Amino acid sequence: xxxxxxxxxxxxxxxxxxxxxxxxxxxxxxxxxxxxxxxxxxxxxxxxxxxxxxxxxxxxxxxxxxxxxxxxxxxxxxxxxxxxxxxxxxxxxxxxxxxxxxxxxxxxxxxxxxxxxxxxxxxxxxxxxxxxxxxxxxxxxxxxxxxxxxxxxxxxxxxxxxxxxxxxx
Numbered sequence: 001x002x003x004x005x006x007x008x009x010x011x012x013x014x015x016x017x018x019x020x021x022x023x024x025x026x027x028x029x030x031x032x033x034x035x036x037x038x039x040x041x042x043x044x045x046x047x048x049x050x051x052x053x054x055x056x057x058x059x060x061x062x063x064x065x066x067x068x069x070x071x072x073x074x075x076x077x078x079x080x081x082x083x084x085x086x087x088x089x090x091x092x093x094x095x096x097x098x099x100x101x102x103x104x105x106x107x108x109x110x111x112x113x114x115x116x117x118x119x120x121x122x123x124x125x126x127x128x129x130x131x132x133x134x135x136x137x138x139x140x141x142x143x144x145x146x147x148x149x150x151x152x153x154x155x156x157x158x159x160x161x162x163x164x165x166x167x168x169x
Contacts, residue, residue: 004101006108009057009070014046015039016067017059020091029126029158030091032151049074054086054116058109060101068096071105073113076122084119090135102135110139110167118167126151127159140165 009017022036049072050057057072069092076085088109092101110121123141125132141163149157 003063004060004068004104005063006058006060006104008052009046009050009059011043011046013059013067013070014042017046017070018042020067020069020093023094024091029151029153029156030129030132032126032153032158034153054083054113054118056109056112058105058112060092060096060105068093069101069105071102071109073109073118073121084117086113086118086121088121088123090132097131102131103138106135106139114167116167120164120166122162122164124160124162127161133161133163136163140169 018037018039018041021031021033021042024030025033025036046057049055055073055075057070059070060068062068069090071088071090073086073088076082076087088106090102090105090109092105121141123136125136127133127146142165144162144164146159146161148159150160151158
């Protein structure tokens, strides 16, 4: 994408990040959240994904300063032995999907954490989601398994595939 800036998220971005997330809460099975959030309800999420080291939260913005999407790494599991594994995710504004934004965000995200004490990056992707599956595969993720019918949303059960990659390919 041309004229795109990818930068660390700030707390001032939280309303726009929440609006992006809420679109997927309301209209898709991609997130298993079922109720939309107010920005202040997402403050803990913001801080959990932006410690400036292992956990990063990056935003992509257009020249006018509009946030088009975000990518982040966060804690995979709370037990200390999992500390060198992070979970990655990416989300784009619906009007910005399909323009290479996810690729730009993941490229910047994985470069940002390249020197950190991370051994594995994982991603759980609700199915079907061919675009997300392809994006992750382009970044070296491989499918390691699936959980069937583990999430119920919109009166339907959804599968989740799990993908992983080493920090350094």
